[in-house]
Amino acid sequence: MPRLEPIVGRYLHLDFQGQPYRVYFEEAGAGIPLLCLHTAGADGRQFRHLMNDADVAGRFRVIAFDMPWHGKSLPPAGWHLEEYRLTTQWYADFIRAFARALDLDRPVLMGCSMGGKILLQVALDFPEECRALIALEAADHQQPWYNLDWLHHPHTNGSEVCAGVIWDLMAPQSPADLRHEIWWTYAQGGPGVFKGDLYFYRVDSDFRDRVARIDTRRCPLYLLTGEYDFSCTPDDTRRTAAQIPGARITIMERLGHFPMCENPEHFRRYLMPVLDEILTREGRVHR
């Protein structure tokens, strides 16, 4: 018998802002939709452990799509004529369009890094369309710590530079094989894509003047940050949570910037109580 994972991959044709997109997504499980958003310069493979976790997939329909320009989602026609730059509004609207195209009924949204940060905008724009928001390694603002031009530079190997700068963001205790897998996936990003994502993350998403307007009564917000993350530090997340009444914050020990894929077994001890709480709120039995 072949040993098959429960994950299924498909392509969605999505017309968005007058442009056709062919979006790759993977899913597993059944139940409340749990829509997962990958980090900058990466793709939905980061959630493969979650999709293979029977305790999660037994209760949630776990879905992760590759953003256009990432993974198996191609950039739109004409991509080569302009520099790729992800913006806050485009990103939030695309997530909304994807969820609507799949007819997801008030999904739980969980994202990491840029995928977590955009949830702060989602919390402002369309909170009632979500059951809960789980923002990993997210804050209202991160202090830039290196010159992004090196991520896409003719004198360097962009693959290795992109992978190299994220390597240190992981906790040294995380399993070496998984850290090397993350390195590998970052090395597979298209030229300039990581840098273009960080335009959103660093330049177009200073939310310090607006996070206080987030109303967690409209949609619960969970903020979980790894203690080894020096890009989005625990203090960044604490500062953010302090401005949002009702926001739930957890600082995760022995985890870095990629909790769901650098050490998924350890991460689940932080995630499962959050998922259980969401199910309880929804009136569903959790186990």
Next chain:
Amino acid sequence: MRFDMAWFEGLRAALARDALYSRIAGHFRARLLFEDAGWAVLTRLDDGRLVEVQAPPPLMAPWDVAIRGDASAWEDLLAAVPPPRCQSVFALAKAGRMRVEGDWLVLLQNLWAFTRLLELMRAHDGGAGRAAA
């Protein structure tokens, strides 16, 4: 001084033994200066091999990249399990506890090998037999 010549002799062997470093450092050519307030060591790497160590470096000796930090920063960086957000020179530089200076092109063209070098320095500093993951 934290590192002496014998320490670097040991590191030389550790680099040669490491499968990952050996695979990725074949073109790694750089003069790296390691420094804190009390000591400085200038190393020269040629195709990944540690071919020269000078402690202290002679006056006016050129270098490509300098890694500078106080004793506590080096202690945290090279700890067997570094404290949170002390796991790399970039983390410590962002926190204002270390400085990375020099020719960024050299550093970024060799970033993967440079990163592995520092991990092997950590493993070596922890004593014989501790392998870098």
